[in-house]
Amino acid sequence: MKITTIDRRWIFLFILIGVGLPLMLPLGFKLEVTPNVQTVYNLIESTPENKVVLLSFDYDPASKPELHPMAFGIIKHAIDRKQKVACLALWPMGSQMVDDVYQNLKKEMPDIEYGRNFINLGYKAGGIVTIQAMGKNLKNVFPSDANGTPITNYSILNSIHTLKDFAWICSFSAGTPGLKEWIMVAKDKYNIPVTGGTTAVSTPGFLPYLNDQNQLTGLLGGLKNAAEYEFLIQRKGTATAGMDAQSVAHIIIIAFIVLGNVAFFVSKKRKKD
C-alpha cells in the first residue's frame, strides 16, 4: 500500500507549512494557565520589594526559542515587582543569553540601571561544586561581574554574602548542570525556594521534584508554559506567537500517526484476506 511507504519529504513539507503559516498569520488559540505556572507567578508576586533574586542561565542558543521567553518574562515580572535581579551562567554561552535578555529588557524598561537592579555575574565552570561554593561565600566564587568589574562596585549585592541571602533562585535549564543541581544544593541543603524553566522534552524528569516538600516551587515546562506566563504578566511575546505554530505542528503529527495506523490495519486486513 502506497501510504505505508510515504516519502518522508511529504511529512517535512506539511510540518514546514504547519509551523510557518501560524508564525506569519497568528491564529490566537485560547490558553489556560496550569497550576505549576501559577505557582511560579505567585512566588514572584509574594516576594517583597528590594529583595535580591538569583537567576541561572543554564542553556545555550539551541534551547533559546523555548527558554528565552521564560527568562525574559520572569525577569520582567521580578523587576516590575521592584525586586533586584542577579544573573549567572553554569553553561559557557549562558552569559551571552543574559546579555541578550538585558538588551531587550532595556528597550522595554529604560529605567533599569545595571548594578542597581540588574547584574550579570557571568559564567563559572564547575557545575554543582560552584553552587556548593556559593553556598559558603558568593564573593569568593564571583569576585567580579561578566565585564570584569568587582561586584563590590555595585550596590545590588551589598546585602548578599551567600546563597541563603537570595529570596528565591530560578534556573533556566537545558541539561546538566542545571535545575537539578540547584535543587540538590540550594533547596535541599540551604532551603531556599527554587523554581525553574526547562525545555518540554526534559520537563517529565523534573515532575518528581514538584512534591509536598516543595523541592521545586512551580515549574515552567516548554513553550506552552512560557506562553501561559506571558499571558499572566499580560505581555504577548515570542512564546505566545510560537504556541500557534507548535499546536498546528502537534496536530499534523497526530494526523500522520492516525494515518499510519489506518494504513497499518488496512494492509493487515488485506494480508489476512
Add this chain to the structure above:
Amino acid sequence: MNHILPLIITFLAGLLMIVSEFIPHKPFERIVSELEIWFMIISGFAIILGQLSLIKMNVLKIQYKSENWKYCVVTLISFFIMLIAGLLWGTQNQGGIIGSGESLIQSIGSKPFDYIFDNIYQHLMASMFSLLAFFIASAAYRAFIARTLESSLLLISAIFVMLGNTSIGTSLTSFLPENLNFLHLPTISAFIMDYPNLAGQRAIMIGAGLGIIGSSLRIILGIERSWLGGKK
C-alpha cells in the same frame, strides 16, 4: 607507584567529602571549601584541554584523510575565526589585544565576535534543534503503530499528552461543564504526566541514584580503575 598514588589521593579526597557532609565543622568545612575552589580552577583548565583535544582530533582526521575529513577543515576554520576575533577585538564590554574595534562596530553594528555569535552561531544552533520537529514527525508516523497492547497504550498516551500540550487541545474541550472537567484534554494530559509518568520517573531516579552511589564507592575504594587509563 604510578597507580597507587592516584588511588590513595582519590580515596582520601572521596572519604573527606563524605565525612564533611556528616561533620560540617572545622577542619573539614575549611578543607572542603578549599577543594571546591580547586575543582572550579581545574574545571576552567578542562575547557582549554577540550579545545586542544578538538584541534588535535581534527588535525589528525585531516592528516589521515579520514571519512568526512572536509568537515574537520570547516570546524578548524570556524574555531580559529572565533578565537582570533575574540582575541583581537574582545567581546561585548571587554576589549581585545588591539582595542575594542570602534571602526568595525560602526560598520557592522557590533564587535566581530558578537556579530558572528548573534547572526550566525545562534541561528545555526536554533536550526539544528528545530530540525528535531521534522524528524520527530517522520519517526512518529512510522513508530507509533498499535501493533500490541503496550504500543497501543503508548500511542493513546502520546496523543493525549500531545493534544494537552497544545492550545488547540484546550480549545477542543473548553465547552465541557465544570463537573466533566476530568474529560478536559489538559486534565487528562496532566493526569498521565502526574501519575503513570511520575511513578516511572521516580523509579528511574532512585535507580540512577543507587547506581551513582555504587559507582562512586567503586572509584573511591579503587575497584573501578578505568579512569587511570583503561588498565584494570
